[in-house]
Amino acid sequence: MSRVRPGTRHYTLVCSSCGTRHEDDGLLLDCSHRHEPAFLRTEYDPDVVPGGESAGLFRHASLLPVVRTFPDIAAPVVYPAERLGRRLGLDRLWVAFNGHWPERGARLPTCTFKDLEAYTVLGRLPVDPPVLVIPSAGNTAAAFAWAATENRVPCLLVVPAPALERMRFPAPLDPCVRLVVLDGTATYSDAIACADLLARLPGHHAEGGSRNVGRRDGLGTVMLAAAEALGRLPQTYVQAVGSGTGAIGVHETAGRIRVAGERLPRLLMCQNAPFAPLYEAWRATGQAPAHREHEPLARELTNRRPPFTVRGGVRDVLSESGGDVLRTDNESALAALALFEEVEGIDIEPGAGVALASLADAVRAGQVGRDELVLLNITGGGRARQAHDLPLIPAEPWLRVPWPGLDQGPRIVAEQVERELTGAANVVTEGR
Ligand SMILES: [Zn+2]
Structure with a gap:
């Protein structure tokens, strides 16, 4: 048993296409062999246990591709959402809340789960990074x-x-x-x-987005937090997606921690109609995504080049998990924002409203059963609450x-x- 130690890498990067193993330099995004586009995946040394942080995000450092950790970085908060579940018709709904909600112990500094990926990507960097x-x-x-x-x-x-x-x-x-x-x-x-x-x-370097294992594994900590709270993996995982990076990361993480024979959570990815390129790609409707005449409520979901066909990307994780892509319109998303605030007493981001609205639709349509163990990822929330709690300064471009x-x-x-x-x-x- 060894511990995660600063400066040493307790993991290897493995190509999802050809299986080649790469030593990480903290920046590597792609396999060096010529083949179809493919994600690198992290494979962690099974004998390493977390060292350093006893709480928060980096308590999970043994399953994060990092050579340094940062103190006092909050982790996702997972709780049983019984009242919200009743309103939707679900008996076992759990929420992973990523944002600012002090009463629940949620204190991500910029109010979305992107904080999880940012600190992980920075922790992965070599000394003197570009x-x-x-x-x-x-x-x-x-x-x-x-x-x-x-x-x-x-x-x-x-x-x-x-x-x-x-x-x-x-x-x-x-x-x-x-x-x-x-x-x-x-x-x-x-x-x-x-x-x-x-x-x-x-002197500059592409951070890499979904190709960066730091992003995917950092977002995967939502599943680590959920597995701890639930004592098992959820049956169904619901999240709004732009590129799908978070859902891919959650799926990869579930694969690392599941016990023998345990099923991977079914991924339900949610997009905001009319701009829903992953929905179109998955259903292969052949429809070009609609353009700007109706602005989607959740702008962060408007990635036009999501990693759909890349090996290890959205298509693969949907297939492996028996998942699906859902979509909902602005009106339903707005109603969902209001519902969450009414029931839980905290504001959430438009993207999270899209996820909640899509889940409600799926329950009504019988696509999600009443007794299913569902984890809803609220990918951002508490921005209004934070603005009320803290003096904030606009950034200078x-x-x-x-x-x-x-x-x-x-x-x-x-x-x-x-x-x-x-x-x-x-x-x-x-x-x-
Ligand atoms: Zn390869």
Whole structure:
């Protein structure tokens, strides 16, 4: 029995396609062999037990791909939601709450489960890491901005302008955290296109999104917390998805901890109609996702390039778990937000409303049985409550660029970033 020790890696990365084992350098995203796109997966040394933190996220360090841990980082809170279950017609509904809800012990700093992945990704990095380039619809950027500020890890975050609403923190961002805002009509997909180019700048590196094992295993701690609370795996797991990274991570984690013969939870992934690319892909309806005439309530669910066909990706985990993709509309999601707040007394994020509404629909349709042991992942909540509890400061963008459209946009943004970086370097030189 050995312990998770700083600086040593107690895991190996294994390719989901060819099975090649890779030693991790803290940044590796892909297998070096030529084949279909495939996720790397972590395989943990079974003899390692957690060391260091006795509570919170990093209590699970033996099942996280990290070489360092951070103290006092909250973990998901899992509780039996009996009243909410009764309203839905479920006898065994449990909630995993990720957000700010002090009475329940939930205190994720940016109010979504993206905090779990941000700290895990930072804990995975080598000493003297490159600048991590991260595109986001908002929640991921907020989580990384704050975790990187607290730990002085250099990051370049790219977000569309509406994401700024969510970029409010207890203190100003550290100067090593650079926030690039795309003004005008830019979307999450545009931010992704820019980040692809920015990651090629010298000293910069793509964080990798769903390809980063730190993200998936960090989000998988929801299943670790649930298994502890339930004493077993849930039968059905319900979560709103954009890329599906969280659901994939939860599925991988369930596979690591299940006892012999235990069934993997059925994954019910939920999207917000009319923009539901994973729903379309899974049903293979051939319909192109609808565009902007109806804005989805949950912007964070609008990833146009989710990892569907990649080996180990959404299609594989849906098949392996006997899962399904559901969708619901804005009206039902809004009603679900109100229901949760009425029953539980805390606000939740639009994405979590999409998950709750989809679950309610599935119960009504008989797709989920009354006596099923269901875990509903509330992926974000308590933002209004946090704003009431704490004074928060809006983040200052490092650079704002009017979005000129996808043709020219990424190149223009990359040039401006390069110019800013060179300018900053000159200022430092002159100051000496
Ligand atoms: Zn491979």
